[in-house]
Amino acid sequence: xxxxxxxxxxxxxxxxxxxxxxxxxxxxxxxxxxxxxxxxxxxxxxxxxxxxxxxxxxxxxxxxxxxxxxxxxxxxxxxxxxxxxxxxxxxxxxxxxxxxxxxxxxxxxxxxxxxxxxxxxxxxxxxxxxxxxxxxxxxxxxxxxxxxxxxxxxxxxxxxxxxxxxxxxxxxxxxxxxxxxxxxxxxxxxxxxxxxxxxxxxxxxxxxxxxxxxxxxxxxxxxxxxxxxxxxxxxxxxxxxxxxxxxxxxxxxxxxxxxxxxxxxxxxxxxxxxxxxxxxxxxxxxxxxxxxxxxxxxxxxxxxxxxxxxxxxxxxxxxxxxxxxx
Amino acid sequence: xxxxxxxxxxxxxxxxxxxxxxxxxxxxxxxxxxxxxxxxxxxxxxxxxxxxxxxxxxxxxxxxxxxxxxxxxxxxxxxxxxxxxxxxxxxxxxxxxxxxxxxxxxxxxxxxxxxxx
Numbered sequence: 049x050x051x052x053x054x055x056x057x058x059x060x061x062x063x064x065x066x067x068x069x070x071x072x073x074x075x076x077x078x079x080x081x082x083x084x085x086x087x088x089x090x091x092x093x094x095x096x097x098x099x100x101x102x103x104x105x106x107x108x109x110x111x112x113x114x115x116x117x118x119x120x121x122x123x124x125x126x127x128x129x130x131x132x133x134x135x136x137x138x139x140x141x142x143x144x145x146x147x148x149x150x151x152x153x154x155x156x157x158x159x160x161x162x163x164x165x166x167x168x169x170x171x172x173x174x175x176x177x178x179x180x181x182x183x184x185x186x187x188x189x190x191x192x193x194x195x196x197x198x199x200x201x202x203x204x205x206x207x208x209x210x211x212x213x214x215x216x217x218x219x220x221x222x223x224x225x226x227x228x229x230x231x232x233x234x235x236x237x238x239x240x241x242x243x244x245x246x247x248x249x250x251x252x253x254x255x256x257x258x259x260x261x262x263x264x265x266x267x268x269x270x271x272x273x274x275x276x277x278x279x280x281x282x283x284x285x286x287x288x289x290x291x292x293x294x295x296x297x298x299x300x301x302x303x304x305x306x307x308x309x310x311x312x313x314x315x316x317x318x319x320x321x322x323x324x325x326x327x328x329x330x331x332x333x334x335x336x337x338x339x340x341x342x343x344x345x346x347x348x349x350x351x352x353x354x355x356x357x358x359x360x361x362x363x364x365x366x367x368x369x370x371x372x373x374x
Numbered sequence: 375x376x377x378x379x380x381x382x383x384x385x386x387x388x389x390x391x392x393x394x395x396x397x398x399x400x401x402x403x404x405x406x407x408x409x410x411x412x413x414x415x416x417x418x419x420x421x422x423x424x425x426x427x428x429x430x431x432x433x434x435x436x437x438x439x440x441x442x443x444x445x446x447x448x449x450x451x452x453x454x455x456x457x458x459x460x461x462x463x464x465x466x467x468x469x470x471x472x473x474x475x476x477x478x479x480x481x482x483x484x485x486x487x488x489x490x491x
Contacts, residue, residue: 096474
């Protein structure tokens with residue numbers, strides 16, 4: 049009964065549920081847990097929807113290793129390394145958070161301050177890394193050709209490795225990007241145009257015998273995308289509609305549109321959680337410095353934001369698995 | 375201060391141990407993700423490759439480490455722990471199973487639109 053009856057009504061106890069402790073946990077901590085459960089269900093709904101669409105388009109879904117290949121300051125094909133770094137940053141910031149909670153239990157204000165600070169820094173590094181990952185995803189690496197029905201075809205060298213449009217396309221004319229200050233004043237700015245026209249890409253492809261064309265179809269014996277013969281490719285390119293570089297919500301060079309949509313939505317939603325986590329951590333950080341929790345006699349607020357922060361880490365573990373590994 | 379209020383022992387040693395475990399698991403995941411050994415990659419067990427099963431199991435190991443030790447679920451009362459873990463695990467497993475089966479089915483019945491050729 050004690051759990052359901054409000055025992056104290058003083059203003060000081062408004063936000064900690066009074067003296068009642070349902071399930072041996074404070075009111076605020078339990079509510080944080082219930083929020084986390086519902087948020088976990090939201091994320092699992094998104095990830096399950098990703099799984100639904102991936103299973104629907106199983107034979108042509110993009111292969112993650114060929115999409116996320118960038119490492120800062122290094123050129124080349126390095127799948128996994130950077131996202132592994134991001135995972136470490138987030139796990140480590142979880143460690144500093146739990147160290148802050150631990151120091152809070154012992155009322156060591158200086159240690160809590162230091163560990164909260166490190167947690168915030170870790171969060172900022174992760175958020176910056178994610179922004180960089182988005183930048184590469186949006187700008188694109190190779191470029192591709194999009195068909196009238198929305199299919200994507202990518203270009204490869206003799207060994208079947210993907211190559212960029214820059215590597216083989218000979219530009220015959222420079223088409224300038226129209227902007228309002230160069231064009232007609234009542235025009236809207238046009239969307240960014242691909243670096244080459246379709247005609248340039250197709251004629252360069254025909255002229256160069258070393259360049260091959262790759263379809264979205266996965267060869268499940270090799271778990272690689274299927275290559276076309278030169279004749280098939282030339283016939284196929286007559287149905288091409290345009291050149292695509294990078295990714296937006298309507299079309300992307302990696303393959304199925306839904307792949308990019310889910311990438312933006314799920315990593316974006318997770319990134320937004322990281323952002324709010326950092327903001328909350330900063331607020332708590334200043335409260336720690338001001339001595340709010342020292343006066344209150346306990347550091348339970350640090351524990352509560354800690355739960356949220358660990359949850360953000362927990363979600364990333366699953367996003368990492370389902371977007372990059374599986 | 376620690377003497378007056380300190381009813382809690384420090385768990386710093388345990389925290390670093392869990393961090394070590396999570397790091398090792400992540401390194402194993404990344405190593406397998408880069409190498410993709412053929413004897414695991416080109417297999418099919420219950421609908422996906424053994425490599426993918428390894429990733430899923432290691433993910434759950436990491437989730438356990440984070441929830442039990444970092445989020446202190448281990449130290450909560452069993453009733454609260456079960457209210458959280460069983461609810462989430464049951465609903466997520468239910469949703470994922472249904473949607474994945476449905477996704478494969480959609481791929482088949484809409485073959486005209488989903489098939490690549």
